[in-house]
Amino acid sequence: MTYLxxxxxxxxxxxxxxxxxxxxxxGAGTGKTSVLTxxxxxxxxxxxxxxxxxLAVTFTNKAAREMTERVEDLLQRPAAGMxxxxxxxLAARILRRHAxxxxxxxxxxxxxxxxxxxxxxxxxxxxxxxxxxxxxxTLVHIISSWKDNGWLPEEVPTDHAGxxxxxRAIELYREYQARLERLNACDFGDLLLLNLVVWKRYPDxxxxxxxxxxxxxxxxxxxxxxxxxxxxxxxxxxxxxICVVGDDDQSxxxxxxxxxxxxxxxxxxxxxAAVIRLEQNYRSTGHILNAAASLIAHNENRHDKTxxxxxxxxxxxxxxxxxxxxxEARIVAGEVExxxxxxxxxxxxxxxxxxxAQTRSFEEQFVQQAIPYQVVGGLKxxxxxxxxxxxxxxxxxxxxxxxxALERIIxxxxxxxxDGALNTIRDRSRGLLQTSLFEALELCVNEGAITGKxxxxxxxxxxxxxxxxxLVRDWPPSQLxxxxxxxxxxxxxxxxxxxxxxxxxxxxxxxxxxxAMEEYDDVPSFLEHVxxxxxxxxxxxxxxxxxxTVHAAxxxxxxxxxxxxxxEGLFPHxxxxxxxxxxxxxxxxxxxxxxxxxxxxxxxxxxxxxxxLYGSYQPSMPSRFLAELPDDSIEYxxxxxxxxxxWGAGGQGGYGSGYGARRSNAPLFGSAPIEMDDMAExxxxxxxxxxHDKFGYGRIKRFEGEGNARKIIVAFEKAGEKKLLxxxxxxxxx
DNA sequence: GACCAACCGATTTTT
DNA sequence: TCGGTTGGTC
Numbered sequence: 001m002t003y004l005x006x007x008x009x010x011x012x013x014x015x016x017x018x019x020x021x022x023x024x025x026x027g028a029g030t031g032k033t034s035v036l037t038x039x040x041x042x043x044x045x046x047x048x049x050x051x052x053x054x055l056a057v058t059f060t061n062k063a064a065r066e067m068t069e070r071v072e073d074l075l076q077r078p079a080a081g082m083x084x085x086x087x088x089x090l091a092a093r094i095l096r097r098h099a100x101x102x103x104x105x106x107x108x109x110x111x112x113x114x115x116x117x118x119x120x121x122x123x124x125x126x127x128x129x130x131x132x133x134x135x136x137x138t139l140v141h142i143i144s145s146w147k148d149n150g151w152l153p154e155e156v157p158t159d160h161a162g163x164x165x166x167x168r169a170i171e172l173y174r175e176y177q178a179r180l181e182r183l184n185a186c187d188f189g190d191l192l193l194l195n196l197v198v199w200k201r202y203p204d205x206x207x208x209x210x211x212x213x214x215x216x217x218x219x220x221x222x223x224x225x226x227x228x229x230x231x232x233x234x235x236x237x238x239x240x241x242i243c244v245v246g247d248d249d250q251s252x253x254x255x256x257x258x259x260x261x262x263x264x265x266x267x268x269x270x271x272x273a274a275v276i277r278l279e280q281n282y283r284s285t286g287h288i289l290n291a292a293a294s295l296i297a298h299n300e301n302r303h304d305k306t307x308x309x310x311x312x313x314x315x316x317x318x319x320x321x322x323x324x325x326x327x328e329a330r331i332v333a334g335e336v337e338x339x340x341x342x343x344x345x346x347x348x349x350x351x352x353x354x355x356x357a358q359t360r361s362f363e364e365q366f367v368q369q370a371i372p373y374q375v376v377g378g379l380k381x382x383x384x385x386x387x388x389x390x391x392x393x394x395x396x397x398x399x400x401x402x403x404x405a406l407e408r409i410i411x412x413x414x415x416x417x418x419d420g421a422l423n424t425i426r427d428r429s430r431g432l433l434q435t436s437l438f439e440a441l442e443l444c445v446n447e448g449a450i451t452g453k454x455x456x457x458x459x460x461x462x463x464x465x466x467x468x469x470x471l472v473r474d475w476p477p478s479q480l481x482x483x484x485x486x487x488x489x490x491x492x493x494x495x496x497x498x499x500x501x502x503x504x505x506x507x508x509x510x511x512x513x514x515x516a517m518e519e520y521d522d523v524p525s526f527l528e529h530v531x532x533x534x535x536x537x538x539x540x541x542x543x544x545x546x547x548x549t550v551h552a553a554x555x556x557x558x559x560x561x562x563x564x565x566x567x568e569g570l571f572p573h574x575x576x577x578x579x580x581x582x583x584x585x586x587x588x589x590x591x592x593x594x595x596x597x598x599x600x601x602x603x604x605x606x607x608x609x610x611x612x613l614y615g616s617y618q619p620s621m622p623s624r625f626l627a628e629l630p631d632d633s634i635e636y637x638x639x640x641x642x643x644x645x646x647w648g649a650g651g652q653g654g655y656g657s658g659y660g661a662r663r664s665n666a667p668l669f670g671s672a673p674i675e676m677d678d679m680a681e682x683x684x685x686x687x688x689x690x691x692h693d694k695f696g697y698g699r700i701k702r703f704e705g706e707g708n709a710r711k712i713i714v715a716f717e718k719a720g721e722k723k724l725l726x727x728x729x730x731x732x733x734x
Numbered sequence: 735g736a737c738c739a740a741c742c743g744a745t746t747t748t749t
Numbered sequence: 750t751c752g753g754t755t756g757g758t759c
Contacts, residue, residue, distance in 0.1 A: 059749080061748090088748085089749085132755090191749085253747080256746085354745070354746080355744090355746075357745090357751095377747085380748095411735095418735070534748075535749095550746080551746050552747085570745095574745090575746095613744090614744065614750065
């Protein structure tokens with residue numbers, strides 16, 4: 001059993017304690033995933049359970065994929081039959097089997113945020129509630145958080161009614177649920193909540209699952225919310241073979257319902273639970289672990305654990321004081337270049353920020369210096385407009401009753417359908433019981449209730465949809481999608497788009513979508529995949545500095561980590577302090593802990609004395625977290641005379657040690673790094689190397705047009721080829 | 735329905 | 750500062 005030999009004693013214990021409740025407190029970098037996967041393999045190899053008797057739950061699809069792969073590696077065979085997946089995927093799988101008990105068909109659709117907002121918008125309009133004062137998006141959040149808390153409309157405590165629409169949110173929630181039923185739809189929250197409802201109302205069904213899942217394994221338990229907690233507790237009732245793995249110090253999702261309390265309370269929930277601590281860290285150097293430990297020790301409510309390493313101390317954590325955020329970016333860029341010139345790789349480095357907007361100054365600086373970087377996160381593939389539109393078409397082909405999909409694309413591409421026509425159709429649909437928008441649309445068109453351009457366009461539209469609906473069962477999804485995109489005029493719309501650059505990107509995305517669909521045999525299974533898996537594994541750039549939020553970095557590790565913006569108000573973030581006070585501060589501290597523990601060999605923390613915020617410069621004080629780091633594991637570095645003046649005079653403890661003053665020859669007030677001739681008057685020359693503030697360096701390839709419309713086509717080294725208006729280009733000779 | 739000016743707001747984000 | 754949304758105009 002070589003895979004067991006690779007584990008240290010507590011890890012082995014966590015794998016082999018199979019009976020009863022087990023809490024594995026897995027500190028950062030302590031080999032959590034090995035334990036999880038080995039435990040699953042162990043249970044199966046020992047014959048304690050059949051694959052379908054094991055339930056393994058994760059939060060993200062990425063984690064689920066990784067777990068599946070690694071278990072298959074250990075077992076040397078496919079993990080077929082195992083219930084491995086995200087909370088939502090597993091709950092959906094179960095709920096579909098019992099959908100009729102919550103007034104739905106087993107093929108119910110799963111709504112995303114967009115759909116939810118669309119539906120709530122209608123409800124608000126019907127009730128005459130002003131959407132400007134009470135935005136549908138806000139209500140989506142309110143209802144989602146109630147569902148996360150496990151509350152049906154009648155279970156929402158009245159003191160949680162809030163002030164949305166004068167306290168009518170609960171009533172709106174009730175109406176929303178009724179409409180979901182009529183639409184044969186569930187939102188994400190429903191998947192778990194309604195699953196739980198089924199189990200509560202039909203104990204015999206619950207008992208079936210309790211017996212089936214002999215072993216339950218939960219990853220990232222510190223991030224579970226109330227419904228997830230109740231869902232798990234229901235399943236574990238009886239045998240109580242539940243093993244949860246997590247680290248309360250890394251709970252950073254309180255703002256979306258995660259209850260650290262779940263992991264802190266585990267031993268009370270499951271009396272006699274075994275508690276196993278994984279404390280040997282295999283990731284970071286001693287100094288980095290010291291810094292992390294010292295910081296997190298300032299939190300009150302936590303399971304005490306101390307990470308240690310057999311590794312050496314390594315370099316002390318560097319703390320840079322800079323003049324402003326631009327200098328901060330210059331210094332990081334300089335350090336990155338120094339690292340690469342010593343033979344390191346760009347991909348060893350990561351910049352982790354508290355707020356996504358912080359990446360801006362880094363991107364600007366990196367573009368200028370032609371340092372390759374990749375921003376991780378942002379809009380997910382399936383959240384892009386063109387993808388959602390395409391999917392709405394597909395949904396409508398598969399399920400003509402999908403009113404929300406119809407509303408989405410009835411006028412995309414433009415068919416001359418405005419509010420007027422749409423309302424006519426809506427009214428018609430509402431007037432007749434059990435009539436979908438699509439059916440109503442057909443009636444309206446045939447009866448001549450719609451006139452003008454919209455009429456002929458919609459006639460074609462209906463005919464097209466009917467055609468696709470006939471093909472949906474027999475055609476491969478990817479081919480049907482291609483046909484739809486062509487026939488609907490969507491592709492043409494993009495080809496004619498004035499914004500060529502963007503339209504091209506969108507067309508590429510659609511191609512990517514079609515390609516992704518080739519793996520699926522039928523449309524419904526593809527749609528199920530899409531609604532539950534909002535991410536697509538991004539192509540990782542092996543040669544670029546990674547930039548992302550600390551949240552997005554959870555679970556990752558890098559050789560060198562830069563943590564800019566350690567300032568009061570930013571990290572800890574002011575809003576967190578304002579909204580949840582001490583609790584918020586503790587979560588911010590955990591976030592900083594996560595950030596620090598991402599580093600393997602080198603950690604550089606920065607804070608600026610002045611930061612651009614909403615356009616203007618704001619003075620910033622160093623983060624209180626800096627003062628919570630241990631003196632003997634850190635080294636202060638000041639970068640400008642100005643900063644020295646500030647901190648030297650300010651008498652900040654630990655600051656102003658004068659170590660390694662101003663090492664870069666960067667100008668204090670961020671003028672362009674290289675002297676350039678202003679060439680606006682002399683005109684641009686073909687082939688000359690130029691510099692652009694946004695796109696960086698490039699070479700002039702050709703010209704187009706004359707006079708005011710004269711354009712310059714420049715091949716930028718980083719940003720690719722761009723067409724610029726000569727009068728506005730503001731290029732300088734490099 | 736397209737276009738543009740004015741306006742507002744601005745952590746973190748998965749499923 | 751910037752970008753997304755809205756309201757007015759044609």
